[in-house]
Amino acid sequence: MTRVRTDLFVSLDGYTSTTDNTPSNPMGVDWGRLTKAHTGTRTFRERVFGDTSGAGTTGVDDTYVASFFEGAGAEIMGAGMFGLHAFPDDPDWKGWWGDRPPFGTPVYVLTHTAPRPPITMEGGTTFHFRTGPIEDVLAEATEAAGGLDVRVGGGVGTARDFLRAGLVDQLHLTVAPIVLGRGTRLWDDLSGLDRTHTVTTEVAESGTIHVTFTR
């Protein structure tokens, strides 16, 4: 049965975005700290960078990264996460994700600038551009997933919309043991997920806390 899954990085104080970006370091140092446990794993390095040297961490973080990459038959993301906001006037812009994006599935990009033609990338990823309602886009993604899961990849606004609408069956949080002090807050105006979902936690060797809400 298709489940709707989302995975997010969050700081100890509940922030999902960072604010130390500069033109010379567009992601900022804090984004690296927020995602360090995830991107440092062997599985991430293999799947995203094609690094087959065996470098990278193993253990609890790596187990979660491996499950992140398994079982998804379609992806939904917002225009921000795709990168449309960064290059709104470039019709040839194909997103942040390189020639061979790590999804390998249909990816439904939510944007008010649709209609745009789909973009087929290497490795099985095709970007389709859709204007909501999110329930309709989810129905299309579910059909495309063919019984596999639909992953709501982000960004934060899109993930929060799906959470607010009660559409997420499994939320996995990678809680980095850092304090950001500012950014976009995950939980504002959202409550009750701990009552509708079963919550499990696990602490990795890196000190990262993995919190999973499952319906």
Ligand SMILES: NC(=O)c1ccc[n+]([C@@H]2O[C@H](COP(=O)([O-])OP(=O)(O)OC[C@H]3O[C@@H](n4cnc5c(N)ncnc54)[C@H](OP(=O)(O)O)[C@@H]3O)[C@@H](O)[C@H]2O)c1
């Ligand atoms: N912590 C994490 O795990 C994580 C993961 C990913 C990203 N992030 C962070 O999230 C931030 C980006 O998130 P974001 O909230 O700015 O952007 P986003 O969720 O990727 O995209 C939001 C945009 O998508 C479009 N959209 C959303 N719903 C729509 C609908 N129903 N119909 C049509 N268009 C719709 C709108 O763009 P238009 O109206 O312009 O078309 C909207 O402004 C970044 O700071 C990034 O670092 C964090």
